[in-house]
Structure formats: structure tokens, C-alpha cells
Amino acid sequence: MRKGLLICFMIVLGIAWTTSGALAMEYVTIGTGGVTGVYYPTGGAISKLVNQKRREYGLRMTVESTGGSVFNVNALMNGDLELGVVQSDLQFQAYKGLGEWQGNPQEKLRAVFAIHPEAVTILAAVDANIHSVADLKGKIVNIGAPGSGQRVNAQDLFAAVGLKEADMQIEGIKPSESASLLQDGRIDAYFYTVGHPNGSIKEAVAGTRKVNFVPVAPEIVDKLCKDMPYYAPADIPVDAYPGVANKEDVPTFGVKATICSSADVPDEIIYSITKEVFENLDELRKLHPALKVLTRENMLQGLSAPIHPGAKKYYQEVGLL
Ligand code: GLU
DSSP, rough: OOOHHHHHHHHHHHHHHHHHHHOOOOEEEEEOOOOSSSSSHHHHHHHHHHTTHHHTTEEEEEEEOOHEEEEEEEEHHSOOOOOEEEEEEHHHHHTTOOOTTTTTTTTEEEEEEEEEEEEEEEEEEEEGOOGGGGGGTSSSSEEEOOHHHHHHHHHHHHHHHHHGGGGGGEEEOOOOHHHHHTTTTSSSEEEEEOOOHHHHHHHHHHHSEEEEEEEOOOOHHHHHHOOOOOOEEEEEEEGGSOSOOOOEEEEEEEEEEEEEEETTTTHHHHHHHHHOOOOOOOOHHHHHHOOOOOOOOOOOOOOOBBBBHHHHHHHHTTTOO
16 A cells, blocks of 8 residues: 555656656757758757757757758748758848848847858759769759759849850759759759768769869959858869869858847757857767858858847857947
């Protein structure tokens, strides 16, 4: 009888303990990109850091694979995500109401920190003879699915060189399928705005169909950077991609990947995540080769939306702001 009571008491205690823990736990989802990109493993790396301290912070982070930057901004704004990886150019446009958000500024968008640089990367089959952006004319070109960052960058580039979408056969397919489509001869080229080095491009250049990066000529890069201040010159490192036809680093233009949130996400949540990332930067740098270049200083560059107050609090505490 006594033993029965004791067991009952222990069960009640157990339930109370679990539910109190569950109630205190906040769930945070970070929207990333395709599973073969850099956003997805980076979101995984940040979640890993935060989840190691989940009891201390009362936070549990999960990673979601998404269509990319444009999707992430919209999902942040309608409350489906608490954090999202967003290209710096799209952060700028969304907050100011430009491009995809023409006349519709996303005023609640908040910047948290910047991560790695991304290069607008154009990969083409050698047999398709594409050595300049103009050579894309008449070809089958995957510019990326709606919702992706590369789709916007491809459209900006076409406008800068005077190419019309009707000049090409345009496809809008997600990046995880691009490498195999190129290898299978179903497309001639594809766009991917992505951090280097990465496994997805390695896979694309390692097949039997020879592949080259298409350079963007310096005068086009200059024009883009002058007209659109969020673009900067960038180089694709060929050393990282054994098998690619290019012998020298390939000039193009690029942006920065950034972590964004919404003004509606509580300050304590953003504070904890920012702190955890900045205090474990050495570990984060090791989790993906594209993250090696991160420093506390460059992680505050490329932000155009207001910094989320939770992140700001941390930056002020440690003297970064
Ligand atoms: N920059 C791409 C986008 O915004 C995603 C790149 C990645 O997943 O690493 O759609």
C-alpha cells in the first residue's frame, strides 16, 4: 500500500517536472535554404550551439530547409519562422520596399548578424560553350526557383547586360537538383548564389560532363555595384573544385549571407542566440569551410535593416557597438 502511494507520488512529480520544463521551453525555427547549400548546414551549426545550452536558455532550435532568402523574409514576416538566413541584398530590398517588395516595405524585418560571403555563381557545361554572360543566349538556364536568392541575382544580371528571359529557355528548379540536371544534359547552365567552398558545387564539377564557371566581366560587375550598392565584386576560388575547367579564380559579384529575425521575436531569445554564437565563434568557424572567414567585426557588416534589440544589447555589452 505504502509502496503504491510512493509510486503515485513519484509519477505526479515526474509529470509536473516534465510539463514545467516543456512550458518554459521556447521553440525557435531557423529557415535556411536547400539541403545541399551552405545555409542549411550553417543553420544546423547555430542550432547545435544553442541546443547544447537548451536548459540554461530555455530554448530549443530547429532547422528548416526552405526555398531560400526571399521565402525566408516572407516567412519571418508572417510569423512562420523566428530566424532566417537572408542575402544582404534582399535584406536591404525587403526593408526598403524594393524589388520583390516594391512599395511594400517589410518594416518589422530585423538584422541579427552577418555570416559568410556568397558569390553569384554560374556553372555551365563545357560543351555548351558559355564563356560570358552574353553566351547564355539560346541556352537552357536554371535561374533558381521562386523564393531563392539566385533567381533575383540572375534577373539583375540579365537586366545589366540587356538579356531578356525570352532569349533563353529559363528553368526555375531548386539547387539540390541542379548538379544532376547539368550532368544529365537537361540544362546547359545554372545560377547559385552560395558560399564557397561547398559540397554541392564540388559534386557538380566532379561528373563526367565537364563543367566551367562563367565569369562576369569587370565592366558588368562595376555597373551592378554602382547601380545597386548591396553588390560587391567577388571571386570564385577554383582550387576548391578539382575537375572544373577554369584555371584561375573566376570574377563575379556577390553579397553576404545574414541572419534576420522579426521585431515581434522577444529580445531575450535573440540575445541568447547572439551571445551563444559570438562566444563560440571558434567552434562555428570549424563547422563549415565557408564559415572560416567569420570574425566578430565582419559579422556586423552588411546589415541594412535595424539590428534586433536583443542582438544590440549583446553588442553593446561587449563593446562591439
Ligand atoms: N543564397 C541562396 C538563397 O538565398 C541560398 C544559398 C544556400 O543555401 O547556401 O536562396
